[in-house]
Amino acid sequence: MSSQQKNMANAIRALAMDAVQQANSGHPGMPMGMAEIAVGLWGQHLKHNPKNPLWMNRDRFVLSNGHGSMLLYALLHLTGYDLPMQELKNFRQLHSKTAGHPEYGITPGVETTTGPLGQGITNAVGMALAEKLLAEEFNRPGLDIVDHHTYVFLGDGCLMEGISHEACSLAGTLKLNKLIALWDDNGISIDGKVVNWFAEDTPKRFEAYGWNVIRNINGHDADAVAAAIAKAKNSDKPTFICCKTSIGQGSPNLAGTDKVHGAPLGAAEIAATRAAIGWNHGPFEIPADVYAAWDAKIKGANLETEWNSKFGAYRAKYPTEAQEFVRRMSGELPGDFDKTVSAYLETCAQKAETIATRKASQNAIEALAPVLPEFMGGSADLTGSNLTNWSTCKAVRADQWGNHINYGVREFGMSAIMNGIALHGGYIPFGATFLTFSDYSRNALRMAALMKLRSIFVFTHDSIGLGEDGPTHQSVEHVASLRLIPNMDVWRPCDTTESAVAWAFAVKRKNGPSSLIFSRQNCPFVKRDAKQTEAIQKGAYVMRDAKNAQAVLMATGSEIAIALETAELLKQEGIVVRIVSMPSTTVFDRQSKAYKDSVLPAGLPRIAIEAGVTDYWWKYACAAVHGVDTFGESAPAGVLYKHFGLTAESVAKTVRQCI
Numbered sequence: 001m002s003s004q005q006k007n008m009a010n011a012i013r014a015l016a017m018d019a020v021q022q023a024n025s026g027h028p029g030m031p032m033g034m035a036e037i038a039v040g041l042w043g044q045h046l047k048h049n050p051k052n053p054l055w056m057n058r059d060r061f062v063l064s065n066g067h068g069s070m071l072l073y074a075l076l077h078l079t080g081y082d083l084p085m086q087e088l089k090n091f092r093q094l095h096s097k098t099a100g101h102p103e104y105g106i107t108p109g110v111e112t113t114t115g116p117l118g119q120g121i122t123n124a125v126g127m128a129l130a131e132k133l134l135a136e137e138f139n140r141p142g143l144d145i146v147d148h149h150t151y152v153f154l155g156d157g158c159l160m161e162g163i164s165h166e167a168c169s170l171a172g173t174l175k176l177n178k179l180i181a182l183w184d185d186n187g188i189s190i191d192g193k194v195v196n197w198f199a200e201d202t203p204k205r206f207e208a209y210g211w212n213v214i215r216n217i218n219g220h221d222a223d224a225v226a227a228a229i230a231k232a233k234n235s236d237k238p239t240f241i242c243c244k245t246s247i248g249q250g251s252p253n254l255a256g257t258d259k260v261h262g263a264p265l266g267a268a269e270i271a272a273t274r275a276a277i278g279w280n281h282g283p284f285e286i287p288a289d290v291y292a293a294w295d296a297k298i299k300g301a302n303l304e305t306e307w308n309s310k311f312g313a314y315r316a317k318y319p320t321e322a323q324e325f326v327r328r329m330s331g332e333l334p335g336d337f338d339k340t341v342s343a344y345l346e347t348c349a350q351k352a353e354t355i356a357t358r359k360a361s362q363n364a365i366e367a368l369a370p371v372l373p374e375f376m377g378g379s380a381d382l383t384g385s386n387l388t389n390w391s392t393c394k395a396v397r398a399d400q401w402g403n404h405i406n407y408g409v410r411e412f413g414m415s416a417i418m419n420g421i422a423l424h425g426g427y428i429p430f431g432a433t434f435l436t437f438s439d440y441s442r443n444a445l446r447m448a449a450l451m452k453l454r455s456i457f458v459f460t461h462d463s464i465g466l467g468e469d470g471p472t473h474q475s476v477e478h479v480a481s482l483r484l485i486p487n488m489d490v491w492r493p494c495d496t497t498e499s500a501v502a503w504a505f506a507v508k509r510k511n512g513p514s515s516l517i518f519s520r521q522n523c524p525f526v527k528r529d530a531k532q533t534e535a536i537q538k539g540a541y542v543m544r545d546a547k548n549a550q551a552v553l554m555a556t557g558s559e560i561a562i563a564l565e566t567a568e569l570l571k572q573e574g575i576v577v578r579i580v581s582m583p584s585t586t587v588f589d590r591q592s593k594a595y596k597d598s599v600l601p602a603g604l605p606r607i608a609i610e611a612g613v614t615d616y617w618w619k620y621a622c623a624a625v626h627g628v629d630t631f632g633e634s635a636p637a638g639v640l641y642k643h644f645g646l647t648a649e650s651v652a653k654t655v656r657q658c659i
Helices: 003-023 029-033 035-042 066-079 085-089 119-138 156-160 162-173 202-209 222-232 267-277 288-294 297-317 319-330 337-351 357-371 411-424 435-451 478-483 496-508 530-538 557-571 593-599 615-620 637-643 648-658
Strands: 060-063 150-155 179-185 212-218 239-244 375-379 404-406 428-434 456-460 489-491 514-517 541-544 551-555 577-581 606-609 624-626
Touching (some): 003 029, 003 066, 003 085, 003 222, 003 267, 003 288, 029 066, 035 150, 035 179, 035 222, 060 066, 060 119, 066 288, 119 150, 119 179, 119 319, 119 411, 156 162, 156 179, 162 202, 162 411, 202 212, 202 239, 212 222, 222 239, 337 357, 337 496, 357 375, 357 456, 357 496, 375 411, 411 428, 411 435, 428 435, 435 456, 478 514, 478 615, 489 496, 496 514, 496 530, 541 557, 551 648, 557 577, 557 606, 557 648, 606 615, 606 648
Parallel strands (some): 060 150, 179 239, 212 239, 375 404, 375 428, 428 456, 456 514, 489 514, 551 577, 606 624
Antiparallel strands (some): 541 577
């Protein structure tokens, strides 16, 4: 390894030490230990353009062990991204671009938000899968416009997380050969030496997944790392490079121990480290020759220029495909999307079908898919139950292009892979499981919301209506808990029309994910006028109104039928009520006060009906809530609804009491 490479690595060490020390918090050990690995990748292989972080054919780099964020910030600063030294000095400070963990959309060059261990490598699987599928869809002989790699840095913590098994197993099965992971094998985590709780043969584990494994690389030799990466590029499998390192490398007294993992080194140890590595420069001081060695602006611009030339040739020969590729990567919808939605809503009204909303969801997918080639569906081993396939979809396989992914029983992995697909661009991913298993997926859903991704999470079998499978599978608290995630839109439609609107809204939403909640049991179609149909997209609307209404019944999903039945029952007694359908409380909450007041007028008692926990509904100033505040039971759905008081007779009794 040359003296220049040593200086490049030591610049990373110094910036990591200085930033963590100034912030008085952070993780200096990983950046110091992986500095040469970074030189090997970023210095010799990574294809990127600092002046255009969103260049479509760039390599994707994921720092899965995101606690070592100063490694990435140092690299972005040194190579020429819009991340000035002042931002590094503001590490972990309010409103800086250098948060404690890398944040997508905040810092130029950060491809995904990482920190929750294991999700970075899983996002990377999604990115690599998107690259593979786009290449198969758009590339033509001699014109490979989609041709890049996804690189991942990860540590022992990522590999201990179960999600890494879910994702890496699938990556091996699908032979994602453009995925290259570099393991920081330092044997240390916060609690000390991991051999006491993480003693498996990790390389054998990845060989069992079907990965190409490159063992015993000296992680402190940039040339050895670069050579391993070059070898990995020739593999027909994803590659796992085992880089043996010492955490906190360069620190004379703390290297190789947990003491350097997650705390500042301290002024004395930083001075000793500077002396030990021969770094004779002050805090946040980088010599001009080191900047020059790292600078990737000219090389990056040349790489993009070369690609632009190739894409120009592609556009000349395949103008339709080129236009479609640009549209897809920009995230814009086809011009006829709204027209397709309107036509399908008319079809729903004409057919007036009484079907389960999971079937209504599938029908909506069937209607939208012909104009949405970017649809990338899937299910966590429940396709026949979730109904996320459609007549023309094709299964994704290692040796064939497809647009429907069999994720296997990997709910968490599926959700984080979907996030990676969304981050890469070119596809709108949706994936499904039973609603009760949203618990398995939850942190990936939270990350989708945090990153404002266009991921669509489909959850079926949404309540006690699931029936005989019992409380393990009956969702009670799940809808309410999903509504609590900031920036997550949650839809629980009541029939075919509301299901179609929910799908259209989720597809059009570019600044956040959606959770679509569907029933197993049949739900009757509800007739509406055009104004009511249009109002569905506001999240809540007046479904049935009456002069001199004495109360408001609010409901979602399958419980709308109970509200309608209740209204008919009360009408016979001379009691009139307004019925409000609230398919999306999260969308309704964003409406103007005037609109919300028009739907839920003051002065009338409000009664909410939903087959789930009642706590959420009190925010709407309800006089009463009919729900389920215990776990469910194993019995037919009709028996359960009666058992839990979710019947027209029970709700009618409550209305009488409230008025």
